């Protein structure tokens with residue numbers, strides 16, 4: 001046997017050994033894994049409790065996104081400015097009739113588009129928040145906004161979750177009705193308990209320049225993500241387009 005043959009035979013033997021060894025390892029893990037699984041407590045249906053537990057919407061949110069909630073600091077309502085500064089009006093330069101306005105939501109799980117009126121959003125539990133609003137241009141201001149939790153809205157209309165699947169879409173996209181200002185949000189930030197679909201400022205109807213009839217208030221993000229005058233909401237696993245990100249800003253715009 002010459003050297004080359006000798007060498008390749010050795011290599012072949014070694015390879016066979018490795019593939020045999022890894023097969024053995026996989027089988028062992030499989031067997032132990034199965035035994036471990038079988039060792040879990042069983043309920044009367046014969047299913048292990050790990051398989052059986054059906055989580056409600058909030059449990060799922062907590063399970064998938066939050067091990068512990070980091071809440072943004074809040075302040076007493078009296079600390080809020082009476083007239084917040086107005087900044088940015090992209091997508092807000094036409095008249096909008098709040099009575100005929102409907103929020104358009106595309107739900108890819110059911111491949112359906114729904115239209116939701118402002119009254120349906122106002123019917124959800126109201127949440128108010130007084131927090132320090134931060135613009136990347138360098139100013140901050142304590143403001144008081146009110147509306148419905150975005151997570152309550154998602155739950156009510158069966159949004160954000162994939163079908164028959166213990167999973168949420170990775171991103172939420174929101175755009176103005178004319179599509180000229182748009183933001184992409186990671187699902188955890190969208191589901192954050194302080195994120196609201198906002199229709200009030202200091203307890204009064206949201207003024208036009210602050211995004212009437214409905215804007216996003218997302219205190220875990222910089223101002224840029226707090227889209228005014230929401231027209232559409234959609235869900236995806238790909239990053240939705242984002243106005244300021246297209247201009248080179250950090251996609252997350254997290255504080």
Ligand SMILES: Nc1nc2c(c(=O)[nH]1)N[C@H]1C(S)=C(S)[C@@H](COP(=O)(O)O)O[C@H]1N2
Nearest residue numbers: 085086087088089090135181223224226228
């Ligand atoms: N439709 C729309 N929403 C927008 C903007 C915009 O130009 N158009 N600017 C953003 C920026 S940069 C900031 S700081 C906040 C300002 O919100 P305010 O005018 O209510 O204070 O709105 C955000 N939402």
Ligand SMILES: [Mo]
Nearest residue numbers: 135136223224
């Ligand atoms: Mo901003």
